[in-house]
Amino acid sequence: MPDDPACLAPPRGRYASMSARGALLALIVGFAVPLQAQTGSSPAPAATNPVRVADLINLPIVDESRSVMGRVRAVVRTGDGKIQLLLPLGGLFGFGERLVPIPIESVAVTGSQITVTDMPPHRFQKTATWYGTGSETLAGAETIAISRR
Secondary structure, eight states, X not given: OTTOHHHXXXXXXXXXXXXXXXXXXXXXXXXXXXXXXXXXXXXXXXXXXXXXXXXXXXXXXXXXXXXXXXXXXXXXXXXXXXXXXXXXXXXXXXXXOEEEEEEGGXXXXXXXXXXXXXXXXXXXXHSOOOOOTTOEEOOTTOEEEEXXX
């Protein structure tokens, strides 16, 4: 009976201390598990989702400080099957620019832009120019897997 005062009274005797210990243990475990997850050395893997190539074309590419480095010109597959985004660098109004490949593993889609996750911005200036040898440009209707943040 829930209205019985004996049912509502706190437990007494031997079981009272065990329930307090159980509550304390649950409290300690509840705090320890998130702390252990936060102090782990490997970050949680980013989720990958399929994206149409046409949806990536002309999206801004930003570094981790949110500075726009350029826009996706094309998506290509190399001769060994790796997917790369092509970023135009340099030039003025499209004249004198060069295309630089960015590995798909180094980027993540964040909202309506693409964020470079593990390449510092100065590295793009030192990256070799893409000439297309042994690569194929992917059609807009093709779908690729890309990380999302």
